[in-house]
Amino acid sequence: MKIILSVSKKRHSIWKIYYKEYDDYEEKVIFKSKSISRLLVPYYKLQKHHRTLGVCPECNTVFTFFHNWYSKLKNPLCPYCE
Numbered sequence: 001m002k003i004i005l006s007v008s009k010k011r012h013s014i015w016k017i018y019y020k021e022y023d024d025y026e027e028k029v030i031f032k033s034k035s036i037s038r039l040l041v042p043y044y045k046l047q048k049h050h051r052t053l054g055v056c057p058e059c060n061t062v063f064t065f066f067h068n069w070y071s072k073l074k075n076p077l078c079p080y081c082e
């Protein structure tokens, strides 16, 4: 699954997305970018994630997580306790 971090317009009306995605070959999440069609801009803007600080109610650790408009009501998962 792509985690969209930025949708921006480059020169000559080329739109690009910047995102993080799990890479099967590298076997880790890596930062990527690619050009997209103008028609997909609204779609990707809805998908865009914002970086937010969360506090775990279990261990009180402050951590960074990414959310977008439909995931922000859910509690983020603490990376330190499972």
Ligand SMILES: [Zn+2]
Pocket (backbone or CB within 6 Å): 056, 057, 058, 059, 060, 061, 078, 079, 080, 081
């Ligand atoms: Zn925790």
